[in-house]
Amino acid sequence: MTAPDDGAGPAGAGHPLHLRTKLILVTLGLLTAICAALGVLSHLAMSSYLTGQLDAALELAAGRAGFPGDRPPGDDDDRPSGAVDPENAAGQRPGTLNAVFDDGQARTSALVQDDGSTRPLGPADLDLLAGLDPADAPEELTLSTGHYRVDAAGIPPVPGSDGAVLVTGLSTAERDSTLVSLAVTVAGLSLAGLALAGAAGTVIIRRSLRSLEELSAAATSVSRLPLSSGEVTIPVRVPPAAARPGTEVGTVGLALNGMIDHVASALQDRQASEMKVRRFVADASHELRTPLTSIRGYTELILMSEVVSPSARSALERVDSESRRMSSLVEDLLLLARLDEGQRGEASDVDLTELVIETTSDAQASAPGDTWTLALPDEPVVVRAVEAEVRQVLINLLSNAHKHTPPGTAVTTAVTVEEGLAAVTVTDTGPGIDPAFIDTIFTRFSRADTARSADAGSTGLGLAIVQALVEANGGTIRVSSEPGRTRFRVELPVSQPRHIPRREDS
Known part of the structure; x- marks a missing residue:
């Protein structure tokens, strides 16, 4: 059963897509867009949430490293107000960095290691951190030890300086790992969902379009x-x-x-x-x-x-x-x-070459002014047909070649055998047939007196009889014409080879 063809498609004029293929592709495209949008929105939402948590942790880490401004009343810490100790790793998680800058110069810095110890930051990292402005919101920097979210806050200056800045940073590795896991999970689930939707959609669309395919099949059968x-x-x-x-x-x-x-x-x-x-x-x-x-x-x-x-x-x-x-x-x-x-009469084995010789001789006797030529094979060509009907076909074709052409026309009758078919061609050198008449030339009472001589008074039945007789014997007839050359070709099935004695020409 054929699928309905909807005309031109994106695959090109020569290979249009079927309707069900288009529906599946459009459905999968929409689902892909939805999954992509959900993935992006989920990533943005999760990133915002985790970044907010990271900022809250960053604020707590800065509080553990020092107390910008006055301490809360009642605090029993023996450090003086405004004291900062970046190397104090107590309560700091690994990867936390702290640095104090006076007038843009690093006074002290520390990066908490996995074992709880600290180590100072390198000059390149300190140069990046020195440019932070306490008035700005937290931002992210890529240091030599990884990616960090950092924040700067002002602290009381030490004697002899204009001001000090405490920079605190936390690694974003945990947040970034969570976001990557989320992206991989969403992508995997989306691909699995698309595959399942594609398979289910294909089944559903095929079943939904089955009725349309049955309509197409019925219309195609009627058209044939x-x-x-x-x-x-x-x-x-x-x-x-x-x-x-x-x-x-x-x-x-x-x-x-x-x-x-x-x-x-x-x-x-x-x-x-x-x-x-x-x-x-x-x-x-x-x-x-x-x-x-x-x-x-x-x-x-x-x-x-x-x-x-x-x-x-x-x-x-x-x-x-x-x-x-x-x-x-x-x-x-x-x-x-x-x-x-x-x-009709009874079919028998008919020597086609002998019939051609006899009918051409009769035509030559009735029209001696034309030139009659035979092109015959060396061996007899035998067909299974009604002899009287085949003879009538040849008589009508040869008569037409004489009646509808001027005197002196050359008429050639040839017999050939090709792929189990015996072909008889009658070719004349007359003025040709009007192209507008070719399509109706075998129709009953069809005449084209303007294309050929009208003196013969044709009834328009000769070629209709020829076609009916040829088709009755299981053959076909075709015509081709141009000025100076008109050819009728009759094809009949060849009979099984057998010996048929040929009568001597009279």
């Missing part, structure tokens, strides 16, 4: 049915599961079934009308045979036995000519009627 002629039935319908009212797809399914029913009814009416016309033509042709034969007989009798004036003789000869033409038309109509009703 031969509806142009003959008795036509349309057995294809949209399944009831896809034609339920209440949903968009179900409404379309009901409408499509209604349209198919309407088309089927119209085709049945057309077939009934065609059968009435064909029956009328067949009956009329049968009825016309007898009076036409009588007219021809009485006309010939008068011409042979009575003495009539020249004008009367000319009129009688005209009557005889027109009655013969009408008799030919009636015979063609009867032949088509018999083919429509399946009334």
Whole structure:
């Protein structure tokens, strides 16, 4: 079952995406955007929360290192007010740094180690910390020992200085590790969720679009049915599961079934009308045979036995000519009627090359002014067909090549065998066929007198009979034409090889 094609897609005009693929991709794209937004928002929220905790811890660490300003009343600490001891590691967690600056110069500094001891900061780190302004909010710096969040606070100056600054810092490694773990967790869960959503969405979308695919399959099947002629039935319908009212797809399914029913009814009416016309033509042709034969007989009798004036003789000869033409038309109509009703002769092995020789000889005898050429294989080409019908095909094609071309036209008849098919081509060097007439050239009563000579008085049935006879014998016929070259090609299935004695040419 084919999926509905929605036209052009992002994959290019040559490879459009199916609707279900587009829906899956759009759904996954939206989910990816949502997961990304949630991840970013979660990261920002967690980062803000952890940074706030880090700032609170930073304030506590600064209080442990010293007491900027006056001590609270009742404090029993024996240090004088404003005293700062950066090297005091009591209560400080590993990674905490403290430094005191007087007039921009480092007075003392300490970095708490994992074992609780302290060590001074390097000159490069002190240069970075010396530029901090106590009026600014805490900020983050990258020192030689890692990434830190630091804050500066003013403390009472020592004698002989204008002011002192205490800088306290805490490592952000724990916060950064937590944020990385959060990002990895969110990414992993998002990928797992997208995979699960993609699998579930694929199943759901496929099941949801199954009705639409059934509609597409039904429409495709109807489009491939031969509806142009003959008795036509349309057995294809949209399944009831896809034609339920209440949903968009179900409404379309009901409408499509209604349209198919309407088309089927119209085709049945057309077939009934065609059968009435064909029956009328067949009956009329049968009825016309007898009076036409009588007219021809009485006309010939008068011409042979009575003495009539020249004008009367000319009129009688005209009557005889027109009655013969009408008799030919009636015979063609009867032949088509018999083919429509399946009334045919028995098929047998027919030597195609021999038939071509015989019919071409007859055509040359009736049109000696044209140049007739044969191109035949060395071995007989045998087809399984009704001999009289194949002979009629060749006679009509050769007659057309003579009647619709000027005198002196070269006509070449060739027989070839290609891939199990025997091909007969009749090629003439006439003026060609009007391109506008090519598509309807095998239609009954189709004429193109403006494209070829109108003197022959064609009835427009010759090529229709040719096509009907060829198709009745399991073959095909094609035509190609351009000024100076018109070719009809008939292909018939080759019979199983067997010996057929050829009659000597008379």
